[in-house]
Amino acid sequence: MQAVIHSNEDVNWFEDAISKGLIKLFDYEDFSEMKQMVPTERRIFSNLVNSLIKLLLILEKDNYLLVMEYADNGTLRSYLEKNKNLTWEFKFKLAYQLSCAVSYLHYEGIMHLDLHSKNILIHQTSIKLADFGLSRRVNDVSEAHSEIYGILAYIDPQKLHDNTYRLNKKSDIYSIGVLLWEISSGRPPFEKVNPTSLPLLLDILGGGREKIIPDTPEVYKNIFTECWDHDPDNRPEITQVAFRLYDLYRPNIIIPEVVKPDVQSSDEQSSAGSQLIDHQNFNNIVESNTNINLFEKATKEIDSIINENLKNGKPIENNIFDYQNNHNITSQEIYNWLNDQNEPHLIFLRGCYNYYGIKTNDDYKMAFKLFEEASKQNHMLAQYYVGLCYHYGRGVMKDKELALEYFKKTADENFSSGQLRIGFYYRKKKDFNMAFHWYEKAANSGNNIAQFHLARMYKDGEGVAKDYNKAFQLFQKSAEGEHINGIAMLGYCYRNGIGTCSNKKKAIVFYQKAANLGHNRAQYILALMYESGEGVEKDYEEAFELCKKSAEGGYLEGMFTLAYYYCDGIGTNVDEQKAAEIYQKAANLGHSKSQYNLALMYENGEGVDRDYKKAFKLYEESSREVVEGAFKLGYFYKNGLGTSLNKQKAVEFYQKAVNLGHFVAKFNLALMYKTGKGVSKDYEKAFELFIESFIFIYLNYCIKEQIKI
Structure with missing residues (x-):
């Protein structure tokens, strides 16, 4: 904490503001007995004050002490500088939070009058307003603070034109317009110009504004350009701004009128400085009980999503995002609610939000800590995820034997994903009999991934006598459960007559289904079938597009074939440079055939400058697997x-x-x-x-x- 010596003028300013009730005062003695709020009290209280940096003014004799709340992500400006790849959805969220905060100030008759990105703070991923040095209620006390403060680009042009102009709510709206542009661009306005220069002032007075960033959504652009209109009468009210941003942030919900919270001046609800509705409760402060029920229902559904997706191999985080979007709930809202819960299954869910990076980025250390905490309370899924953390070394030192112990705990409770993991363990150890045993147990419990792996063992005769019919039946069950590998293998079975009659058309159907779900090998096989006209009419363009998708998914054979298509102009124009580029990517990943073909291009100067040394090196690398390389x-x-x-x-x-x-x-x-x-x-x-x-x-x-x- 830094001590600040104030002038007599500042002290008088404080005392006048306190005497008129504009700043809440607590005597030093008031802090002799302090208690921690119980979780329920804390939740209700925090919902009212979350979007404002909280201040306490403490008086000890003639000394004033200001205590300010800490914000862990610094200013909005520094946050935008560090986070260059924010999605539009997240930018809308920041903009909406800002509008809610200012909306509440205006509702209370308070104008900030010095809004810019250096005095707006970010705590975690939430907006916090700070620096009320010019706010109108305090200004009304003293005319000593009537000069132009802040940063030029954010100041109402009316004030720049006429220093006697009295800043007002529409001045805040102008600043918000500039801030919304800054959120869209990720950089401060007029950053290459001296922020206090005369040319900048004249440019702003003449209507000069920053250029719109390409791909800015039209609705969002219209909001901030209306806000920074030169004529205050043309600028919208803050509630209009908030409503329109809300439509962008959570598009299918109608926002009711702003409700002023009924805040009593009791000890539990006192807060230094003005109080502000949390941006997430802007439209539902009177519906907190409904929200709790909503979150409880949501967490149960998400818990079910995790369980089901572990069985069929679908991306868990994608399905959670889909659920949240379909129910108009944000990750941050759920995570904030989970933060105050102590039940094992909710501690586990908080761990999942960190593990999968659903809240922000992956945080494996925090995830492991939460999984371990829940697992000690015998939460089975948490035990399974502790095993995953040990297996992959996520948030803890890798220890596959310890991972196995946790998987066994869940397997003993007939948890099929735990049984499957034990099967993986023995399969890697080449103990096919034990692998088969555990795959079978998990498959019998309906685990679609286990059904797929068990089918492969029947197909290849590992740990069991080879049985194509049984393999086909298990691939079919796996596919019926929407396991993407099971779907692709059904295509393989129909194409090659494994456990069923050869049927190229059915093979196409299942390969197409798997390809549509993003299976990169299925996309590659399907491309070959379109190229050769196997089970389908020849279509080089379709073959090219499928191969391109496979390559973009990182499948090496897809990359190799795509480069070949560019070389020979199959489904596309001949482009040897593009071919060389793709061969290089695959070669860097150790693909021997790509190394050989790229070597040929360097030898002959096709698509690249002739370079025998590079060709020699690539032939050398390819010779490990490609006889032509030797x-x-x-x-x-x-x-x-x-x-x-x-x-x-x-x-x-x-x-x-x-x-x-x-x-x-x-x-x-x-x-x-x-x-x-x-x-x-x-x-x-x-x-x-x-x-x-x-x-x-x-x-x-x-x-x-x-x-x-």
């Missing part, structure tokens, strides 16, 4: 391309390619045995290799020309 290394060593000439190395890599069945490598190796370059001359070996390579070449020629042998 052959090319032999060729590069033989001719000294991208590396030093080395005949022995050439023989070594040609031999590696020959061992993997590369017949052109056989021909080249035969030449080296014939000439004795890099290897001792051996005509018999050379003749043997020539014969094998010629037979292969002749057979290929006959097949190509459809010549009967």
Whole structure:
């Protein structure tokens, strides 16, 4: 806390304001007995004052002490500078909070008169108003504070034009217009101009305003441009601003009239400074009991969403967001309510909001702490998530054996997701019998993910005799439960006749369904089927679009094929540069075929500048899995391309390619045995290799020309 020495003028200003009841005063002795509010009292009280930085003025003899509430995210300006990628939804939320705060001030007959982004604070993700140095009620006490304060860009142009102009509510509206623009852009107004310069003042007086940010929603733009209108009579009332922002923030709810809270001056409800309705209770302060019921219902539904999505593998956070949006509830509202709850299942839910980053960003440490707290009270889902945290090392040191212990606790209670996790553990250990046992238990409990993995074991004969019919039935059950991998595997079964008759059209149906749900391999397979006309009419454009989606999802085969499409102009225009770019991405991720094709492009100067050194390096990387890569290394060593000439190395890599069945490598190796370059001359070996390579070449020629042998 910083001590501040005030002038006599300031002291007189305070005393006048106190005598007229404009600032609440507590004597030092009033703080001799203090008690903590019980949770219910605290909830009711906080709903009334959350959007204002709370101040206490404490008097000890002739000394004044101001105590200010702490805001953990600093000023609005610094918050916007640090958070450049806020969604429009979140920007609308900040704008709405600001309008609610000022709306309540105006309702109470208070005007702030110095609104700018350096005296608006952010606590967690909520707006807090501060710095009431110019607010009208206090100004009415003393004319000593009638000069222009604040930052030029936010000041009512009427005041800039005429210093005798008396600032009013419409002056706050002008400042809000500038602030709404700042929230939309993420930067302060006229940041490249001296904020106190004469050119800026003249520009503002002449109607100059900041440029609208591209893609700003039209409705939002209209709100702030009306607010910063030069003529105060054209500016809207603050309640109109709040209502219109509310329509953007939570679009399908009608806002009732603002209700003034009935705040008594009892000890429990006293607050230093003016009091303000929480932005989330702007339209429902009289419906707190209804809200509690709403949150209780919402948390039960969300708990159910988590449980069900664990069984079918759907993204949990996406479904929670969907639920909140459909019921016009925000993550912050639920999280704030959860903060005051002590029941194990609600502590667990708060952990989930941190684990999945539903509130803000992922906070695994906080999530683990909350899961552990709930698990000690025997909350089964919390025990399962403690296991997940140990398994992945999220918020705690990775410990897979300890994770297994937590999964076993839930499995003993017949929790199918815990049983599935034990199956995963044994599958990785190559203990197929135990993996099969646990997969089967979870599958019998209706776990769609377990049904999928059990089906794979039947298909591959791991831990059980191979049984395609049983595999197909389990894939079908998994698909019926909407497990995306089960749906894709049904497509595979119909395409290849696994456990059922081959049916390309049905394969297309299930691959399409999985592709629509974002299954990247299904998108890739479907692209190949459209390219070749397998079970569907050929459609290169559709093949290209599907392959593009697969690649964008990070599927390496999809990326490789997309690059190939760009190279050959399949479903799109030929674009070798784009092809090289995509091959490079896949190559960086270790995809050997992409490394080989990119090496070819560097060797031939296609889509990139010719670079034998880069080509050599890429052939070297690809040779671990691609036989052509080994052959090319032999060729590069033989001719000294991208590396030093080395005949022995050439023989070594040609031999590696020959061992993997590369017949052109056989021909080249035969030449080296014939000439004795890099290897001792051996005509018999050379003749043997020539014969094998010629037979292969002749057979290929006959097949190509459809010549009967």
